[in-house]
Amino acid sequence: MLVRSALRSARSVGAAARNAASKTASRPASTSSSAAEEAAASWKTTALPAGATVFAIGSVAWYFHLYGRNVDAMTPAEEGLHPAQYPWEHQKWHKTFDHGALRRGFQVYREVCASCHSLARIPYRSLVGNIMTVDEAKAMAEENEYDTEPNDEGEIEKRPGKLSDYLPSPYKNDEAARAGNNGALPPDLSLMIKARHGGANYVFSLLTGYPEEPPAGAAVPEGLNFNPYFPGTGIAMARVLYDDLVEYDDGTKATTSQMAKDVVEFLHWSAEPEMDERKKMGWKVLAVTSVLFALSVWVKRYKWSPIKTRKLVYQPPYSPPQSSILSKLPNKKL
Amino acid sequence: MPALAHTTRAIARSWTAHQLPVARASCAALQTRSLSEVSSTSSFDSPFKGDGKSTKIPSFAAYRNKAGGETGPRVFSYFMVGTMGALASLGAKATVQDFLVNMAASADVLAQAKVEVDLAAIPEGKNVIIKWRGKPVFIRHRTESEIKEAEDTKWESLRDPQPDSDRRQKPEWLVMVGVCTHLGCVPIGEAGDFGGWFCPCHGSHYDISGRIRKGPAPLNLEVPAYDFPEEGTVVIG
């Protein structure tokens, strides 16, 4: 088909060229051509651009057919099951985080996740005014010890934490974390929602997606657990959330999915603490710029109105009977 | 060569002489719209000059303001333009402000800018050195005799004259940045000829109020901003 279209376009190029040549040749002989000839010329002239377009599109399609498709290193199963889109309330354009859920999610993180996963980019001070009060945050900071600056003898001592300190990590460094987890590194969760394809949906699906037992035929290596949402399906982390694992202080029932939802919303906050402010600012910018746009349209019409409403007066030319302007040109033959 | 120049000049002169009356005539024609004058003076007849009758002005009634009166529409258009200016200046202000705020200290720096010290742990007559914004800060719990000595010194004749009352908020607590004002060494406490601090680098002596008494340093030890939010603690910064 491609070949045929290419041939056709080539033929039409030839036809158009012939047509153009005949036209230039015939012009001196007859200045006015017949109506039939005009019609014939018009379909021939459209054939050239049409053919060229078909040829261009066809060759791009052919190239894409050969080289343009994705090359996947992994099968869909190895990529992991695609998570469903959940109706997150806090991801709507006009909604903030539910700070009660953030508080519950932080509790889940502290009581469950924090035994393996760090949250090293979150300082205590950012919890103040979002998740807990100043006094609660101070008390929590003081539960942990941090290194001091070197003293007079150059020794580093321990001091209780302050609000400017960051949340403590469960392991001293990555090597210690690997050693404690059969060589698998529990990633830092501070930016996890932004770092993973699928974001909140992925983390929620992963936390709640552990089946009772791996499906028949699935090969689960020793020391790994089966999770269809994890790329490769073999994940070192076992299922951690079970009903009533934590006790919420606001009386919410701690089901598995409730805990997963809360901790995912909390992790979304930790990855994007500026979200509330960002959305609010965005709405304000949209409001101001849309009013500005309307005003500028009005001002443009106002400024252009003298030009748009002007009227041109045409007086028919005064023709002296004796001469036309063409007669004054030096070359009288045309 | 001279002949060529001569002819050129002659041509130029003749050209101007020939052109000028025509130009003047066409000017006049534009002003008066008189046909006869153009045709009489110009050798070129324009075919587009019309029949010379007076121009009929078309009606602009459709565009005219129906209500009559100029002030209403004028105030309205000034209002629209002014509102646009106000909104645009709001946006410009917000943009500039955001860029400037961007240059301010970030939250983690600000969080470390204040240091809270528990004063109950400092016995009378002892120094404590703490780190504040990367610099050492001396906190001295002064005894009665030291306070008396600091206040009785004739400060008017010192190198950097300053009374003790300007250098502390509470007489018993002296808080100073522990950086020698000479070349930035850290002075040693309870040393020197005046019972205060002594800089080991170049031998500056400070008294029990942190004032320079002897040596190369030009100024007294700097006093940072601090306050006592409650009894027994001091917040520096």
Added chain:
Amino acid sequence: MAISSTLYNIFLRRNTTMLATVFVSAFGLQLAFDSGSEKIWNTINKGRQWKDIKQRYMEKPEEE
């Protein structure tokens, strides 16, 4: 008509007064717009923000 001509004479006749009016009204507009949008935002997100729920946690230490 009388109102518009007084408005014109007070604010718009001189360019400097018009400029001053524009900037002063920009300032007022900012205050009004900021507080208005804040109010709308808080109504949309009622019960979700920290300032809506902090009362629960602020009172607790006082009771104990």
